[in-house]
Amino acid sequence: MAATTPLEDMKAAGRAVPARLRDSVLAVGRSLVVAAGAGFSVVVPFLVVFFTGIVVDQYLDAPASGPVGVLLAAAVTGVVAAYWCSRRSAGWTRAQIRRWCGIRVRAEYSPMPPLERDERGHWWTGFSYHRRHGVARVARFVHWSVRDAATRRDAIWWLLNPWSATFFLVPPVLMLGGGVVFAFAAVVDGDLGSSRPLSSVISLLLGVLVAVVGLLITPYALRAHLDVAARVLEPGRRASNTQLKRRVEELTLTRADALGSQAAELRRIERDLHDGAQARLVAIGMTLGTIEHLMETDQAAARELLSEARQSSAKALQELRDLVRGIHPPVLAERGLGDAVRSLALDSPLPTEVTVCLPERPEPPVEAAVYFCISELLANAAKHSGARQVWVDILHRAGLLRVTVTDDGCGGAQPGRGSGLRGIERRLGTFDGTLSLSSPPGGPTTITMELPCALSSQRISTSFDKG
Amino acid sequence: MRVVLAEDLYLLRQGLIKLLEVHGFTIAAAVETGPELLEALLNEKPDVAVVDVRLPPTLTDEGLQAALAARRQVPGLPVLVLSQHVQQLYARELLADGSGGVGYLLKDRVFNAEQFVDAVRRVAAGGTAMDPDVIAKLMESRAGSGPLQRLSPREREVLELMAEGCSNSAIAARLTVSDGAVAKHIANIFTKLELAPAEDANRRVLAVLAHLNGTPQRTPASGWEA
Numbered sequence: 001m002a003a004t005t006p007l008e009d010m011k012a013a014g015r016a017v018p019a020r021l022r023d024s025v026l027a028v029g030r031s032l033v034v035a036a037g038a039g040f041s042v043v044v045p046f047l048v049v050f051f052t053g054i055v056v057d058q059y060l061d062a063p064a065s066g067p068v069g070v071l072l073a074a075a076v077t078g079v080v081a082a083y084w085c086s087r088r089s090a091g092w093t094r095a096q097i098r099r100w101c102g103i104r105v106r107a108e109y110s111p112m113p114p115l116e117r118d119e120r121g122h123w124w125t126g127f128s129y130h131r132r133h134g135v136a137r138v139a140r141f142v143h144w145s146v147r148d149a150a151t152r153r154d155a156i157w158w159l160l161n162p163w164s165a166t167f168f169l170v171p172p173v174l175m176l177g178g179g180v181v182f183a184f185a186a187v188v189d190g191d192l193g194s195s196r197p198l199s200s201v202i203s204l205l206l207g208v209l210v211a212v213v214g215l216l217i218t219p220y221a222l223r224a225h226l227d228v229a230a231r232v233l234e235p236g237r238r239a240s241n242t243q244l245k246r247r248v249e250e251l252t253l254t255r256a257d258a259l260g261s262q263a264a265e266l267r268r269i270e271r272d273l274h275d276g277a278q279a280r281l282v283a284i285g286m287t288l289g290t291i292e293h294l295m296e297t298d299q300a301a302a303r304e305l306l307s308e309a310r311q312s313s314a315k316a317l318q319e320l321r322d323l324v325r326g327i328h329p330p331v332l333a334e335r336g337l338g339d340a341v342r343s344l345a346l347d348s349p350l351p352t353e354v355t356v357c358l359p360e361r362p363e364p365p366v367e368a369a370v371y372f373c374i375s376e377l378l379a380n381a382a383k384h385s386g387a388r389q390v391w392v393d394i395l396h397r398a399g400l401l402r403v404t405v406t407d408d409g410c411g412g413a414q415p416g417r418g419s420g421l422r423g424i425e426r427r428l429g430t431f432d433g434t435l436s437l438s439s440p441p442g443g444p445t446t447i448t449m450e451l452p453c454a455l456s457s458q459r460i461s462t463s464f465d466k467g
Numbered sequence: 468m469r470v471v472l473a474e475d476l477y478l479l480r481q482g483l484i485k486l487l488e489v490h491g492f493t494i495a496a497a498v499e500t501g502p503e504l505l506e507a508l509l510n511e512k513p514d515v516a517v518v519d520v521r522l523p524p525t526l527t528d529e530g531l532q533a534a535l536a537a538r539r540q541v542p543g544l545p546v547l548v549l550s551q552h553v554q555q556l557y558a559r560e561l562l563a564d565g566s567g568g569v570g571y572l573l574k575d576r577v578f579n580a581e582q583f584v585d586a587v588r589r590v591a592a593g594g595t596a597m598d599p600d601v602i603a604k605l606m607e608s609r610a611g612s613g614p615l616q617r618l619s620p621r622e623r624e625v626l627e628l629m630a631e632g633c634s635n636s637a638i639a640a641r642l643t644v645s646d647g648a649v650a651k652h653i654a655n656i657f658t659k660l661e662l663a664p665a666e667d668a669n670r671r672v673l674a675v676l677a678h679l680n681g682t683p684q685r686t687p688a689s690g691w692e693a
Binding site for chain 2: 310313314317318321324325330331333334335339342343346347348349
């Protein structure tokens with residue numbers, strides 16, 4: 001704001017102080033919560049171990065195993081409690097980071113492998129056989145929890161959390177509390193004794209100063225603590241096993257889709273050629289043969305057949321042209337995505353405004369996929385939406401090609417209804433692309449397609465519209 | 468009449484040369500690539516050029532680009548563009564300068580030698596020859612909106628033929644009606660589309676195409692307001 005008066009400036013400055021004070025008080029409260037959580041998550045397992053030991057020792061007489069049994073029972077319950085607490089405290093910390101800092105720390109626990117039963121009735125956990133179902137479940141759980149990266153990170157945070165809290169959060173809170181107590185004591189002392197007023201005033205000021213400093217540094221301390229937490233809990237840059245597995249599944253699926261649709265496409269082309277152009281060429285050949293015969297005897301009939309043959313060849317060409325357009329539109333090969341989409345817009349019955357911002361040409365397969373998707377979306381808009389205007393935006397930014405198709409129609413489009421959008425999604429999936437749909441009843445409908453893509457060769461960006 | 472021909476496929480090039488020579492044209496140059504075409508067009512200054520859209524070395528729209536570049540340097544240089552497919556986009560680009568003398572036809576049209584030669588002559592004379600497919604698509608995409616709906620079916624037929632570049636007598640012959648009837652239809656079309664009447668047939672066609680293309684023609688200063 002350029003035109004603020006001095007009075008407004010003063011007001012703004014005045015607001016800043018209470019805001020900062022409020023932040024600090026809030027941070028103190030949050031620090032206490034965090035510290036309590038850290039303490040709780042450590043204390044609970046020890047209490048559990050302690051009580052288990054007492055209970056087992058007192059009430060379950062186990063002379064055979066003796067102290068070993070007691071220790072074993074205590075250890076098992078302790079580990080279970082530690083596991084539960086570590087998972088809980090990590091969950092809390094993630095939630096706190098998200099709520100207070102707005103950073104989403106993902107928790108990627110790998111799924112537990114299913115138990116499989118073989119023909120002998122044994123249970124296979126994925127790495128060992130067990131006769132009993134219960135034992136197999138425990139074995140599976142132990143194996144999984146030791147191998148799971150997210151659980152490991154939880155455990156590390158469980159161990160680190162108290163230390164981090166002690167290091168970062170306790171000093172400022174202690175400074176605040178100590179300062180307040182010190183100042184209070186000075187005031188009380190000064191009132192009662194009043195023998196050395198100067199020193200009690202200095203003590204009061206010192207106490208207030210320490211308390212204020214403690215209050216002011218608390219938000220930063222809390223921030224530092226949560227930063228450590230985020231670093232520990234954030235899944236590493238290196239892809240985890242879970243992510244890799246998911247990726248492989250995705251790739252297998254999209255590859256199957258791509259191969260399937262390619263095979264279908266080839267079949268369609270084969271059929272079209274067989275029933276269309278090929279058949280027509282055979283017919284033309286036969287007609288020409290007949291003409292050869294008729295040349296000598298009946299020239300009028302020969303002429304008639306000649307014109308028929310010419311028409312046949314024209315039809316064959318027309319069919320081949322349609323087929324080629326379905327395989328790879330010539331205008332796409334000649335001009336690239338922008339002009340190809342403009343060409344689509346010109347042929348569309350709806351007024352369509354096309355804005356293209358592509359510094360260079362995308363890879364040919366991406367270009368073709370996006371072209372066919374836009375073609376289908378435009379056809380959908382013309383058929384179903386009842387729109388009067390369509391806008392197509394093609395934009396490339398930060399390695400991502402984004403296409404938005406918007407119409408001012410009646411909306412209410414659903415991804416499930418009709419296989420059109422599904423087909424587009426599948427086509428984009430091969431390129432790791434996504435499709436999102438926003439179509440409230442009453443419109444407008446906006447479909448956004450995004451796919452990662454690199455660009456090549458020089459092209460200029462242009463804007464164009466068709467009235 | 469001197470022709471510059473650009474076509475990269477040997478068989479088609481030879482066929483076109485033969486066809487044009489039979490009908491009394493002189494081949495000034497027959498070239499294969501885009502750069503050669505531009506050079507030939509600028510050096511030979513032919514009466515008309517017959518150009519394939521897709522030419523080496525890039526095998527994209529080199530032919531069209533060379534033709535457009537030549538027309539920028541020599542305004543009104545008659546060019547007939549041939550292609551395996553027709554696009555409204557290319558038709559617009561050819562018509563954009565509004566000076567006439569352009570043709571845009573599917574290669575199939577060569578099959579009908581008389582009509583093809585007629586189209587070449589028309590373009591050479593500064594007229595237009597638009598492929599029926601282009602016009603049909605143009606009419607289709609404009610059909611939903613505005614004045615075209617006011618035309619009668621017969622008037623639409625006349626409009627299509629006129630947009631292809633046919634003269635009054637050619638339209639009359641195709642529709643098997645009298646010249647007078649065609650003139651009356653054309654007058655009606657101009658009234659319904661709110662176009663200013665024009666004496667010159669070429670200017671009239673350009674006005675119709677501009678109207679179909681949706682190109683604004685509110686500025687009489689542009690020189691081709693019909």
